[in-house]
Amino acid sequence: MIIAPVHAKVAFKDGRLDAKYHCSPGVRANEHIELLRDGGAELRRLAGENGLGYVGRTSRTKRVYAAPGENSVPYLRPYDVFDYLPQAADLLSETGNADLDRLMPEPGTILQTCSGRNLGPLAYVDEYISRFVVSDDMLRLHIENENDRLYALAFLSTPTGQALLTRSKTGNVIDHLSAEDLGNVEVPFIDDALTTEIVELMRQAVNLREQARVRLDDLVAEFQAQLPPIERSGRLRDGWTQQARALGSRLDVAYHDPLVSQTREALAAVGGVKVGEVAQTFMPNRYKRYYVESAFGRPILSGRQLLQMKPVNLQYIAARALDFSEYELGVGTLVFGARGRAEERISLPALITEERADWLASHNVMRVRPNLGTNPGWLYLAFATQHVQSQVKASAFGSVVDVVDPSNLNEVLLPPPDEERGDAALQCWRDLGSANALEAAAVNKVEAAILSRVGALIPNQVDVNQQAVPTFVASAHATEAP
Structure with a gap:
C-alpha cells in the first residue's frame, strides 16, 4: 500500500479526491512546487516566456546508413548517451542524410528522453558527446546561462524533477513527452547559497567527466594504433573455405x-x-529475484546498466536472494554483458572502481578479475580494442541468445601489457566515478532542500481567513498506483 499526505488546498484545486491520483509521484511533486511558490521561492519555467531557455524542436529524420568506405558520421541511439563512453551504434551517410549538423548537439545542451517505458533520464552534452549525431527522439534543452543550466540539470535529475517530467506523459502504446511538457516544468531556486553550491558541484562533475571521457577515448585509440593492423584480404560477401578437420565442435x-x-x-x-x-x-x-527498496538491499546491475553513468531503472536485491560476496563486483574488476546478441553490446567492457565496488551484478555479467600484478587499466584497454572484441564476439555461442563462456574467454589473446597507458586508463575510470559522486551529491542536496522547505511550510500554511488548512491522507494499493 502507498500512503501519501495531500494538502487540502492542492487537492481541491485539482478537483480530484481519488487516492490513485494523489499517490502518483508527479502529483506529489507538483504539490511540493506549489508549496514552494507559496513560501516565496523563485520558480522559473525551463522554456517559454521568462523561461530559462528554449526547447529545440527536432522533427523525425530519415536515416541513411553509410556503405563501407563512404564518408560518414557516428550515430547514437537515445539510450547510448547515458553510457560512460558511448560507442556509435551505426554510421550515417554524409551524402545521403540532409542537414545532419542539426542533429549534432552543441556542448552544454541537455538531452531529454521523450519516449519509451523508462521516460525521464537526461544527459548533458560535453565535448565527447558533441562528436556524434544523436537521435531525433531526444528533446534538446538549450539554456544560455551556465549557472542556470547546471542548476536546472541537477534539479531535473532529482526525484522531484523526474516526477514532474513524467506527470504529463501521454501515449497509447509507449509513454511520450512533448517539447511543451518539458518547457512547462518549473525549476525552484530556493536560496542563493544553495544555488551557488549546486552550480559549483555540477561544474566540477561535468568538467571532470568530459576530461576523463576524452582522455580515455584517446588512450584506446593510441593503444589500438600501436597494434598490427587487421584487414580482410577479400570481400566478406565472397566468403571463405574451411578444412573439415579444423571445424572441431563449432560449426x-x-x-x-x-x-x-x-x-x-x-x-x-x-x-x-x-x-x-x-x-x-x-x-x-542464476538466482531467484527478490527486489526491494534501496534501503533494504544492494544495487544490482544488468549487462546494459554496467556501461551507464547513472543506471536507468536500477533495482535493489535482498540478501535472501543471493550471497552478496559471490555477486559483489570489487575494485579493479573488468565486467561486460556476456549474454545477448554478439553483433550488438555484448562484450563491451567497463571497469569497476571504488564507488561501485560493493555493487552487485547479475548472472548474465562476465567478471574478469585481474591477477596480482596485472594492471586493470591495461586490461580495460585491451578489451576495448577491436582485436579483442572480434575474438570475444566470435567465441560466443547459443541457439536463442549468444553467450560468452569463461572457458572460451580464457583462450582469447590480449595485446602485450602497457603499464603507462594502463595507469592512465585506470585514473580516467576513477575520475568518472568521482564525477558521478559529485553529481549525486548535488542532486541529493537539491532534493533534501526541497523536502526540508516543504516540510517547514506545511504546518504554517493558512487560508485567506487565516485559518489552518488541513491535510488528508490518500492511500492506494501499490499495484494500482502509477
Missing part, C-alpha cells in the same frame, strides 16, 4: 572467420598473452 561461421585467426596470429607475433594467464574469469549461478 558457426563467426567462430571460423579468417579475420579472427589473423588477429590471433598477429597478437601472438608481438607477444600477446591469453586472458586466462593474467586474470580469473567467472559468471555466478
